[in-house]
Every structure is written in structure tokens, then in C-alpha cells.
Amino acid sequence: MSPGIETPIGSNRDSHRRRAQSAATNSTIHAKDIMTTNVVTVGPETTVRNVALLLGEKHISAVPVVDGGSVLGIVSEGDLIHRQELGTETERLSRPGTSGETEAVNDPYAKSHGMRAADVMTRNVITVFEDSSLAEVAKTLETNRIKRVLVMREATLVGIVSRADIVRALAAQREGSLGPVSSDDDLIRYKVIETLMGIPGTSPWSTTVSVSNGVVELGGSVEDEATRDPSRIAVENLPYVVDVKDHRANLQPSWG
Numbered sequence: 001m002s003p004g005i006e007t008p009i010g011s012n013r014d015s016h017r018r019r020a021q022s023a024a025t026n027s028t029i030h031a032k033d034i035m036t037t038n039v040v041t042v043g044p045e046t047t048v049r050n051v052a053l054l055l056g057e058k059h060i061s062a063v064p065v066v067d068g069g070s071v072l073g074i075v076s077e078g079d080l081i082h083r084q085e086l087g088t089e090t091e092r093l094s095r096p097g098t099s100g101e102t103e104a105v106n107d108p109y110a111k112s113h114g115m116r117a118a119d120v121m122t123r124n125v126i127t128v129f130e131d132s133s134l135a136e137v138a139k140t141l142e143t144n145r146i147k148r149v150l151v152m153r154e155a156t157l158v159g160i161v162s163r164a165d166i167v168r169a170l171a172a173q174r175e176g177s178l179g180p181v182s183s184d185d186d187l188i189r190y191k192v193i194e195t196l197m198g199i200p201g202t203s204p205w206s207t208t209v210s211v212s213n214g215v216v217e218l219g220g221s222v223e224d225e226a227t228r229d230p231s232r233i234a235v236e237n238l239p240y241v242v243d244v245k246d247h248r249a250n251l252q253p254s255w256g
Helices: 009-023 048-058 103-113 134-144 163-172 185-197 225-236
Strands: 062-067 070-076 127-129 148-153 156-162 207-212 215-222 243-246
Touching: 048 062, 062 156, 070 148, 127 134, 134 148, 134 163, 156 163, 163 185, 185 207, 185 215, 185 225, 215 225, 225 243
Parallel strands: 127 148, 215 243
Antiparallel strands: 062 070, 148 156, 207 215
């Protein structure tokens, strides 16, 4: 939900309370609990240069290639390392159509000379489902020696989980925690912090977040008073949040 859109808080709170109660029986963290949902994508005709620019601007290491809602492939930094423009080809390859060419040669030639995302993308995309357990996600990353995996809802791309997401989920756990729970207060705290970091003016590094039995308490300060209500509403609408107590002060109070 966009943090700038207001909804009737009371009705949502009852819904979240019921979800929190039903979630108490679920002792597994799923891909959907920690995935990044704001996934940056490109089309198959996007130029290689624009893909490289996008990776740099968004500070990401890979981007899915999507056409009409269907995932065609993924372009990662590794797909862009060996380029003819940089003189970094792994070997001097003959052009397609010359004698002695094999299918094995075509792929590296496309990687180094192709001008579109469709030319350089990795087509064998590894995916998991949104209800896949975190253990399954971790095993998929390790087995396939990849840094991130696309998360699907049936045939629709709904998110992406990276190694960094798993590490952040670990950091959100209480010291000495004996096991994961998807409705655990620690995981709610992780989602709250992630949400605040996505809203300019909330000063997430100046905000303290504590969660007890689904009740979120926000302390510290906000940089922009105008972000207080939208950010509180965004937190209230997170899964398993029962209530939000906002004690944040204004970092830059107005005078006069």
C-alpha cells in the first residue's frame, strides 16, 4: 500500500488482529515475509547500456527481463562483464554463421556483442514461490550458486529475495532466538524498519522501533512532520501489526 493513501484504520486493525492470531500457528518464515516487492524490471528491447545505467542508478546487481507480465530472463552484473566495448571478451569468437560455429559459441558471442537485454540475459531463471519456506530459498541460492532468486505467485513475478534479505532477517531476530516464526515480533520490526527506510523524511536512523505482541512503538524523531501520519499508516497496514503507538518527535520543529 502506498504510504500516502489513507484508509479506515479501525477496520484494518481488526483484520490485522485476526491475521496475527491465525499466523501464530505458522512457525515458518516464507519468501513473501522478507522479499523485496518493489522489483525493478526491463523489457527485452532495453539496450545493454541502459541496463548498465539502471543497475548503477538503483544500486542493484541484477534486473529481471519481463515482457507482457512474463519473465523471460534476468540480466546480472556477471552477464555484462565480458563486453567487446571494454575489450574484456573471454576469447575471440567468430561471428555467427561462420564455419565451426557451435551453440556453445553463440552464447558467449551474444553476451559480448549483443545490444539488447534479450541478447545478454540469462534465460534459465531460477525461481521460488511466495509460500516457499526460507529454508527452501536458502537451499536454492546455495545449490545454484546465485545471489538472488525471483519470487513467483503462480506465473506472476511478485518479488525478489537476495542473500542480503536473509541476513537482514537474521539481524532482526532476538539474541538467542530458538526458532523462526513468521508473525514473530522480530520479523515485524524488520518490516517496520524496511518500510520507514522507503519513506523520505521519516529519519529511520533516528527512529527507535520496538514490537511486543504485534504492538509497534515508534520513538526518536521524524525529519519532516508531514511524513508522520503517512508513515504511521503504512506501518499500521503491515501484516500482523495489531496497533501502532507513535511517540516520535519532530527533528526540526517550526518556530513562530
